Amino acid sequence: MEPASRTPGVLGHHVLLCSSLLLNALLVAHHFLSALPAPSELLGAASNGGGSLSWSLQAARDAESVAATGCSGHGRVFLDGIVGEDGRPGCECNTCFEGADCSVRTADCTVDADSGDPMFLEPYWMRHAEASAVVFSGWNRMSYRATDGRFQSVELERIIKQLHRAVGNAVADDKHIVFGTGSAQLISALVYALSPDSNSGSSAGVVATAPYYPAYKTSTVLFDSRENHWEGSTATWANASGNSTMNEDIIEFVTSPNNPDAQLRKPVVGGASAIVDHAYYWPHFTHIPAADDEDVMIFTASKLSGHASSRFGWALIRDEKVVQRVNDYIQQNTMGASRDTQLRMLGIIKSIVANLHGKDDIFAFGQDVMTAKWRKLNAVVSRSRRISLQKIPPQYCTYLGKVREPSPAYAWVKCEREEDGDCSDMLLKAKIITRPGDWCGASSRYTRISLLKSQDDFDLLLERVTELVDAEKDTTAGSNSM
Helix, strand or coil, rough: CCCHHHHHHHHHHHHHHHHHHHHHHEEEEEEEHCCCCCCCHHHHHCCCCCCCCCCCCCHHHHHHHHCCCHHHHHHHHHCCCCCCCCCCCEEEECCECCCCCCEECCCCEECCCCCCCCHHHHHHHHHHHHHCCCCCCCCCCCCCCCHCCCCCCCCCHEEEEEEHHHHHCCCCCCEEEEEEEEHHHHHHHHHHHHCCCCCCCCCCCEEEECCCCCHHHHHHHHHHHCCCEEECCCHHHHHHCCCCCHHCEEEEECCCCCCCCCCCCCCCCCCCCCEECCCCCCCCCCCCCCEECCCEEEEHHHHHCCHHCCEEEEEECCCCCHHHHHHHHHHCCCCCCCHHHHHHHHHHHHHHHHCCCCCCCCCHHHHHHHHHHHHHHHHCCCCCCCCCEECCCCEECCCCCCCCCCCEEEEEEEEEECCCHHHHHHHCCCCCCCCCCHHHHHCCCEEECCCCCCHHHHHHHHHHHHHHHHHHHHHHHHHHCC
16 A cells, blocks of 8 residues: 555656756757857848848959959959969969069960950950849759759740840740750760660761861760761762752751851751751841741850850750750760859840840940951951952841841951961961861861950951061062062
8 A cells, every 4th residue: 555655746756857857958949049040140140231231242342352453454353363472363364465464465475366265245244244243142053953853944944035036046936945064065965866876776977068167076076976977078968968868867067157257057968967056146246137947056155145164055956856865965964054054144144135226235246346356357468469368248137127247256268379288387477376277177278267355366466467468568579679
């Protein structure tokens, strides 16, 4: 009977013990939870009286600080530049300029007119700094995937199609869009997608009409696939185009406007699978006669907006099976284009669309710059009997609604003298680096000069070409005096 008489006391002791433990647990939890700041307090920790802005203030200050450094107008400071002893990144000078502030002209400098670096658009974005700036948090889009589990921004797809409708250079609404890490990745992905299946035992021949963009050949040869191989010029296959069944395993690259000679082109091999590269089919480089409607078309941000470093391109593709194979290639290769890049390009293309046909139209700006370069170069070369340029007549542009003067991305130079069989080498001796014609499947008597780079680069190019032409005149005068 004794145990029964102690039961109430034991139960009471247990109740008090449990209550004490529960109270202590609540006090400890309250202590730690009250010590943690709320999400809004975390985001506001960096606030320095900036109103609604908080954590982005320092990033904005850093960006504006480097952008405000002038470098004598011959260079730029970048956020990721090499840090000096003062803890700040220093000036990175344009070609043929040097010194801490890029104020010193390099003596006897050779100009690089080979690269297609589209720096001619840098001044446009400097004038539109606010509209083109993109700020995002450190936790933005950390996942491999974006909206609805995809690798592509749905909103960026929408704004790209809106851009094509507004410019009138491509029929996009009935096609799928695939993003790539620049057009270079899309070139390889599309060759893979249009080639026969690896189990078929056949191999597609890849061709292009000379002069062509060298990367079509080099990328095909580099990957050395069983499913495709470089076949060379379209000449042989175009002659057989009457029998389209002979060309079913041919993939034809068509660049329009063409790189290097700026001519508008169409596929020439009947029955072949055409990849139409429209990198330069924008109003700052060419007239737009109509919206193109090919089955496969490639575009790149580098030549649209000048943002080559972002490595962003897209393909418009009609056939769903081709889309699937392109996506398979890209997902295995890079799991899609960078989400950070997609966000930057969304802001850039939105800004472009918002200013179409207005005073801040990027195409009007770009055309003015490129037309001025073409005029000046033509004026100098027209005095020469040693070199000549391709002929480009004025053409009506549907986007501008008027006849426009030529404004090509490249000058396709021909050396007229018999002794100048290697035109690129002749210009190199004149301190001008160019892209040899035989790289493009053409004669070495031709070479490509880029007009896309900065104004500093063009001014130096014009100086070197003028020296070459003036030396030609002096040589002729010396011969006549003898």
